[in-house]
Amino acid sequence: MSDSYDFGQQWAEMAEQMNEAMEQSMESQSAFMQSWAEAMESSMPAEDELAEGMEGYSRAYEVWMDAAEQLLERTEDAAAGEDVSFTELRDIWLQSANEAFKEVMDTSAFAAANGQLVQSMMEMQEEMNEMSEETLEGMGFPTGSHIDEVGERLVELERRQHAVEQKLDRVLEHLEDGGE
Known part of the structure; x- marks a missing residue:
């Protein structure tokens, strides 16, 4: 059983x-x-x-x-x-x-x-x-678009700064060459 x-x-x-x-x-x-x-x-x-x-x-x-x-x-x-x-x-x-x-x-x-x-x-x-x-913009917070814009501006500022530094280097070289 x-x-x-x-x-x-x-x-x-x-x-x-x-x-x-x-x-x-x-x-x-x-x-x-x-x-x-x-x-x-x-x-x-x-x-x-x-x-x-x-x-x-x-x-x-x-x-x-x-x-x-x-x-x-x-x-x-x-x-x-x-x-x-x-x-x-x-x-x-x-x-x-x-x-x-x-x-x-x-x-x-x-x-x-x-x-x-x-x-x-x-x-x-x-x-x-x-x-x-x-929603974020309405609350006064930065949005992804704002951050992207800031990033683009930083890149542009770095590019301009680099161009200014190159021009300054050429001016300094010219002054050093002319002063001798």
Whole structure:
């Protein structure tokens, strides 16, 4: 009885861990696909890019379904008494996640959506910089623009100082040569 209880307990723990891993994987997949869909909506790719993106998503879905089948088979093997490690089950999900993401990420639609996302982020960063400058200026603090201007003026002053020093050196040489 103890052996069957141990097996039952191990099976329950394995099933619980597998369920948690599948939930996390599905949540990750869902979050990824949601962000991808939002990026796709905002960039409105060309029709051929959209078709290619849907094909990539379809291939990714097939990868996930193959992984689910593999997990079901290995779970059945474990229920039949075969030694199935949690690492093996985890590796099935990790490998299929990598393959599924690759199927989607290799499409031109994904590249276009990422390009749009990067452009939007750069525009947002520029707006944030402008707001920071305005806020600092309104509070009487020096801004990055002010510091850049001071730096440019210092460089110009150093250039002029160097030119004056060269002229002074020539005048002193002339005086020394003329005085002999």
